[in-house]
Amino acid sequence: MKEKSIAVIGAGKWGLSLHFALSQRQKCLITSRTKRDIKNFVDLQTALDCDYLVIAIPAQEIRSWLKENFVFKGQKILVASKGIEASSGQFLNEIYADFVPDENIGFISGPSFAAEVIKGLPCALVINTISKKLYVEFEVCFPDFIKTYYSSDVIGAEVAGAYKNVLAIASGICEGLNLGKNAQASLIARGLVEMQRFGKHFGADESSFLGLSGAGDLFLTASSTMSRNFRVGLGLANDKNLDEILKELGEVAEGVKTSIAIKELSKKHNIYTPIANEVYHIINGKNPKDSLRDLLKN
Ligand SMILES: NC(=O)C1=CN([C@@H]2O[C@H](COP(=O)(O)OP(=O)(O)OC[C@H]3O[C@@H](n4cnc5c(N)ncnc54)[C@H](OP(=O)(O)O)[C@@H]3O)[C@@H](O)[C@H]2O)C=CC1
Numbered sequence: 001m002k003e004k005s006i007a008v009i010g011a012g013k014w015g016l017s018l019h020f021a022l023s024q025r026q027k028c029l030i031t032s033r034t035k036r037d038i039k040n041f042v043d044l045q046t047a048l049d050c051d052y053l054v055i056a057i058p059a060q061e062i063r064s065w066l067k068e069n070f071v072f073k074g075q076k077i078l079v080a081s082k083g084i085e086a087s088s089g090q091f092l093n094e095i096y097a098d099f100v101p102d103e104n105i106g107f108i109s110g111p112s113f114a115a116e117v118i119k120g121l122p123c124a125l126v127i128n129t130i131s132k133k134l135y136v137e138f139e140v141c142f143p144d145f146i147k148t149y150y151s152s153d154v155i156g157a158e159v160a161g162a163y164k165n166v167l168a169i170a171s172g173i174c175e176g177l178n179l180g181k182n183a184q185a186s187l188i189a190r191g192l193v194e195m196q197r198f199g200k201h202f203g204a205d206e207s208s209f210l211g212l213s214g215a216g217d218l219f220l221t222a223s224s225t226m227s228r229n230f231r232v233g234l235g236l237a238n239d240k241n242l243d244e245i246l247k248e249l250g251e252v253a254e255g256v257k258t259s260i261a262i263k264e265l266s267k268k269h270n271i272y273t274p275i276a277n278e279v280y281h282i283i284n285g286k287n288p289k290d291s292l293r294d295l296l297k298n
């Protein structure tokens, strides 16, 4: 029987770490827009011919990347991105649905800083897919240091993974303004309630927000300078200009664009999302101290 082939698409921080992890059990190819001198780096076509694909490119780039490059040939796909498309307010599963049948796609969620995964440190991830069969096929690809869990709550995982990036920006602002640990814990706890409310509106299972995908990833990202989104918040609190912050970062901080998507979606669907809205306003120039005053007041 032909050995199954697997490739990671996108050799950024997360793609490289997933490639490292997936290479422990089997040969894993990797490709990216920019050529890299790394083992098993292949051209895009060779990667796309694999049976299993793990796609780790920024959320805002997915639609155009799929349009330009992707032809469905029965591949099984794991999406590693965390974000909501700002231009349309569409969730990633809605974008992928135009290209891949639902039973062929899964979404990774949970607390997982790339910098730790690439060192082989232990972590737990959720693979969210309507197909238990797909989960089982991907589960065996992961190394011993990663424990995987199954969930069919694709929308819950997506909302949690995207929303926590916005909340991590808020938490970074809180830290940058030296508001104290009480304020930060309150912000994170209320943020969790907020993302659950938002997710519930779109059909998410409320319990997903209390597990790895929700609380797990939120606590991680909103409490560490290892998070790019948290560092964006720190910069904003220190009156740095957003373009300057993002240039210095040199990597994607999905919360910036996702805050636009959440602001628009919550307005359209009349969902109460005060923290995400303030992040949106701060990114667009509002003084963080005014946001704090408004959050305490309303
Ligand atoms: N880093 C982490 O700890 C984690 C990240 N994630 C999520 O994974 C996703 C990717 O993050 P991460 O790898 O860290 O980000 P990086 O900024 O490190 O890398 C993103 C990669 O995407 C590729 N890319 C960017 N734009 C395009 C495009 N238009 N077409 C094709 N490829 C493109 C780039 O490839 P090239 O360099 O070749 O141009 C780049 O290396 C994000 O959604 C993030 O939220 C999820 C969990 C953990």
Ligand SMILES: O=C(CO)COP(=O)(O)O
Binding pocket: 082, 110, 111, 112, 113, 114, 165, 168, 217, 220, 221, 226, 227, 228, 229, 230, 252, 253, 254
């Ligand atoms: O999603 C992540 C960890 O689970 C990474 O978060 P940042 O993109 O904020 O670094």
